[in-house]
Amino acid sequence: MEFVLLGSMEIRRRDGTEEVSGRLRRTLLGVLLARAGEAVPVDVLTGALWGEHLDERAGARLQLHVHRLRTVLGDRDRLSFGPDGYRLRTLPGEVDAERFETLTAEGIELAERDPLRAAAVLREALGLWRGELFAGLDVPLLGDWAHRLTERRLAAYEALYTAELAGGAGAGGGVVAELTALVREHPLRERLHGLLMTALYRSGRRVEALAVYREAREHLVAELGLEPGPELRELERRVLAGEPVGPGRRAGGPAPLPPAQLPADVPRFTGREAELAALDRLLAGSQITGSLPVVVAGTAGVGKTALAVHWAHRARARFPDGQLYVDLAGDGPDRPVPPGDALAGFLRALGPEGGTAMPRETAERAARFRTLLDGRRLLVVLDNAHSAEQVRPLLPGGPSCVVLVTSRNPLTALAVREGAHRLSLERLPPADARVLIRALLGTRALAEPRAVDTLIERCARLPLALRIAAELARSQPTRTLTELAGELADR
Template identity: 40%
Template sequence: MMRFEVLGPIRVVREGTELDLGFPQQRALLGLLLVRAGQPVQLSEIVDVLWGERPPASAVNVVHRYIGSLRRLLEPQLPPRAPGRWIVRRTGGHLLDAREEEVDLLRFRELARQGRRAVATGRPEAAVTLFTEALKLWQGPVTSGLPASVRANPQFVAVDKELVNTAKTAADAALLCGRAEQLLSPLRQAALLDPLNESLHSRLVTALAASGLQAEALAAYQDIRRRLVDDLGVTPGPELNTAHDRVLRQELPAPAVRRVDDHADNDLAGQESHAEPHVRAEPARPVVRPAQLPPGLAVFSGRQTELTHLLSLTTGPVVSVATPVIGLISGMAGVGKTTLAVRWAHEVADRFPDGQLYLNLRGFDPVGKPVEPAEALRGFLDALGVPPRSLPAEVDALTGLYRSLLADRRVLVLLDNAHDADQIGPLLPASSGCLAIVTSRNQLHSLVASGARPLSLGLPPATDARASLALRVGSARLAAEPEAGEEIIARCGRLPLALAVVAARAAGHPAFPLAAIAAELRQSHGNLDAFSTSGSADTRAAFSWSYRLLPPECAQLFRLLALHPGPDFTAHAAAALAALPMRQTRLALGELANAHLITEQAPGRYVFHDLLRAYAAELAAAHDTEAERHAARNRLLDYYLHTTYAADQLLSSNGNRLELAPVQPGATPESFTEHQDARTWFANEHDVLMAAVGHALDTGFLIHAWQLPCCMHVFLYGQGRWQDEASALRTGLEAARRKGDLLGQITTLRKLGRSLADLEEYDASHAHLRLAFEAADELGDTAERAHTHAGASWVLDKQGRSREALEESAAAVSLYRATGHRDLEAISLNAAGWLQTQLEDYKQAIVHSEEAARLASTIGHTHTEAAAWDTVATAHHRLGEFEQAISCFRRAVELLPRFGYSYDEAGVWERLGDAHSDAGDLDAARDAWRRSITLFEQIERPEAEHVRTKLDGSNGTQ
């Protein structure tokens, strides 16, 4: 009676009727439960899918509400608090309890499992039937229709990959038994989903040709070739080129999996054959069986998620007919790539009975050169028993002999510390029974484009770091000083190499308290002295191996990036630091990310590991003069100040009237034409800007330090970030005082006074405003005095002192008229109107605020116009004129969203809902309140719960 679909758009059909699944986040939650059907999903996983790294404070409550809504949707008759049939609570999470026939993904997986079993037992025709039935369930990208940011979550991406891999397996089976045309549709669909997967596209090309569509096969090859060149800057790899050559020669691929008696193909689809198949005889094993793996690390711990992922690459039947499995582990220096690779190799070594080859390619060795391919091949061939006198001289001939020896054999090849794809290309086996494991500090994009399975190894979680430290220094010792242990882990930034160095010192001095070790790290914070040893495990030395290979321009950028206040940075900021054009900057950042000296944690946003930042700072101090570093900081702060000013001018109703110094050459600020772009920039750079304000004060850039928070003021207020607003303005005030800048003091005092009122710190607010009045009088600036009257009105209104506030607004209006500031006159007129609503003088409020709306419309100040209509609407509402109130509220909400003042917009939606409710239209009221709740929750404001109380109360009113 119930059907759930997630292999495409998320759908639920009950008794033939499709259900409305509600808001995108609620649908995303259902999608997560479906891709994990039958398994408990923890609350933390749900929060991660719905909000990523920045969940609101109310996230858990919101999840519970969504769960409740889904339960009521699936079971409308379910009594309150009764356990549901479909969504079941589990410890710390929830589970979707559904059978295979009720969820398309579960049915797909069962059919695919049977198909793989049929392949493994030599029944390709039965496998094709099963795979075809499974892939018919695939209606598009998993959870299509959800926002791209949600669909990018690994939980959903993994299912897309599962579908693509099944299509590849199905194609292999179809090509074996001459039924390629049956798999063309899912192969085309998979190719659209994974447009750069060479292994997949080689199968599509081959299947098209095998189906008699040679022209389309050649066109498909040209399409993927063009994408690889345009998007990745690489040419097709061997597998894709081989498929192309076979099409040109009109050759179909020969079967390359084990064959059994023909009668096995006549088994019914899905049946398991229990008879022992007659398998082709195995080729003779090599006379010499190499066993070159280095010993595993005795104190290895953690990395279970990564290890499970890697082990999955070598489990199940071998289905590829052309290529070995290639696993690439990349990551920054000291993150534990080799340790993980060796552990993986030992875990699977028994699956490769013909031996294991290992070589340290010394791609980043501090002395000497990387191992040349010819040298590496000679070493491998010697290990395989080939006499030295029989070895050819040329690399191509060596490669051919090496791959010939590995053909039809199962050998594991571990290539450690590779420098680039050219170094390892000749060393990769071509036999589908082999596994090649590659580690590198570089990302080796061309290798990935050729079909390697990448794993970018990040820092271990704190639990793994703690377990590693316990193994090295002793569990009892760590348990006796847990706080010191946590500080050691934090000071090491969880970097395994740094932890190993520090733990070695602690283990070598068992009488030293861990607190003393932690103190050493604390005292050397900002440099790498505590992580240097006389042995090979030296963190500074490890980093230097990557740094010394950088081109000069990249090396300079790496050093100067240490001057950035963090926590992350973009290409625009990097360009300002190094005074480079954007194109060169992006190329240099790509080089640094490829070398894992920085990490691209989100598209276009880069971060440093703390120890790499310290290393870069050491290099900057050693190689760049104080004047060069000062100039770089100046350019960076100029970029942030001028870009912030540009964004603020677009978003602010009255604009900051600041006089900025000319921007330094080499610093190119961004500009904005759309309000949404300015809001997005502010939101993305919020943490950076907060850090930049303090950095400017600390480094003596005092004008930047007070002007930056003034340009951030409107955005922070509009987002309800009042603590951040006050903090930044306090720093700005301190900078203006140090500089002796009277205008800066007035401006920051006034804005800080308003900010403190939002935080209900009224005494401090009035004290700052009094100082602003005194400074304005000293400066003799009428406009500044008007600004301060307007600020005082705001504060008094917040306190409920409406009559005094009205007097201040009237003074501001008079002074603004005298100085010709018509935009600010409109704002103060509306402020007067609002205060008159508080004093229940509604008719006069309408007069003043309608005048403000007309004036604001005339001069193009849309936000002020929206605020004025909100005031007019409120006055009509209080007079019981609901129709006029609703009309004016709607004019306000139509104008507000472009500015990103989520707090103001949420308030207007709430008041519109109140007006609808009083007019008797509960459906419209609920819709408005829901919009208000969503906006308040987005900026994590507690007002959301107040509005929710109204919404919940309305649900009981019929």
């Protein structure tokens, strides 16, 4: 059996192929495949299928869709049900997205020692794509998976053309034509511009190579208000000077895969429209300059991390060079993470340049970190910060990066000295708290609205407390929400 996701969704069996059409069928299969081999709770599936439009019939309707999917699979044992939810069993290599990632990793690993073989493997990987992934499905879990695979696809393209240029394919028109189409589709991807410049220049088309640089600069300045990064500028200098241009990174080839360290987006994220809009305005309105950090401050359990991670996922397309994340453990039972340790992790994530011969002193690590980030567009999320002193060494030095900090403390010193913007996070409004509980508990919440209001009061409208209460309710399905609310009152 084969599960095809990279384009129109299909299930291929020995006796034929069936297209999986319809939003609900595609969502159900997509979520089960995203967690293939794991039990997916019923409430996760019903939430993905119907979102805020849940009603008391959601559980029965889910069973109907599962029955239909089992019919398509032709093997009831493939999709089983247990106490923790539904589990879809897949074998190695049956999911095309999994094969794509395996082939891409193999091609990138082969690139330096056997570029021609690497190119063949990468073309095989890219040939698995037949269209947009999960088109038309607005499901956070699937959106995260699609984004990761799409970024991996672009990295595969960059590795492919680097390998082909290294193998002598740069003089052909095919590489130029393919790169031209990719640059048109991804005008903010500097490495693609650099590869196209390299291919043109090595084909004797120096004027066209320089024109590509000018177009890249126009897009970057117009869309992001930033000049091209140091690698693309160095490539332009070499072309202007008539110097040799190789296929490596400094000649426009791909760097190691950009770091993508964000935790998974928070399921059933609810409300916070005003705060999300404020963060959007800070980014779009050019109020963030010189890497001024934005501090999301608030009491324990109010949802600081959830807001930061959710916004980071929404905005990550604006940071093509990657996203760095660290939990600084400023408010946990363990001692806060020393800045030097956090910097070591960041430097290793940024590739060989950062991790080689790691400096011993925190100040030296911070200096290398600022050097590596110069001209790159990265998002840096510093979660659960304890103090301004813990944060300062982790701040980039240039204007191309955005830093988002969460803390229970207002970090006033960071605002005074570094000009940090502060966003104070308050408890959820009652209406948003009800939406969250309904999303987490589905039909049970609809059946006991008064108990839901009592739970919200007992949890002080704190998102973390509400999620804990909902998990208590899910773990005791025979108890009513009224009984749970009474128990919380006794505690």
